[in-house]
Amino acid sequence: MAKPNKKGPTKTVDVFCVGCKTQLFKYRKGGKGALVKCFKERISKDYTQQPCICPNCQGVFARDTLVRGAPAYKIIGGKVTMK
Template sequence: MKYRNRYCKKAKNTYPLLVKCTNCKNKIFLYQKGGKGNLIKMKVDKIISSQSSIAELPNRINCPFCNAPIANLAQYKGEDYYWIIRGSVMVRKIDKKI
């Protein structure tokens, strides 16, 4: 991954997820997920690394390889989240330490 998030810190009971684009199958994010369930929204602080820079918080994230829309920025309980567009990503749990 190209860009590391300097604000990301390891939290208890979390595991890394590899997020890929559905269209081109390229890796886009490495995300720190906690709990059960599907990936619906991504908290900006928990993105470990990404292919495109998220430092300026763009309103929409597109795949850097095929330019397909991936997620939209929104506020939820006073914090910034990227809401995943349904069917645009594939996720896989990886077994390495952060």
């Protein structure tokens, strides 16, 4: 399996919790589709204290997993939004 591009995209998006509108992280996203997974190496600024848990409302928004051999967060549908 191919690993994600090391350099990564330059466009960043802000990822927010849907429940309380708290910013979770800044992510270098490629493409224009929905946010399904976040590779950890592409997160430029992380605002969470615990992985996959919102710091404000304590809601779980993702699962820690491996995607194509690289560590990533698999986003739970409807739990986050991006701008």
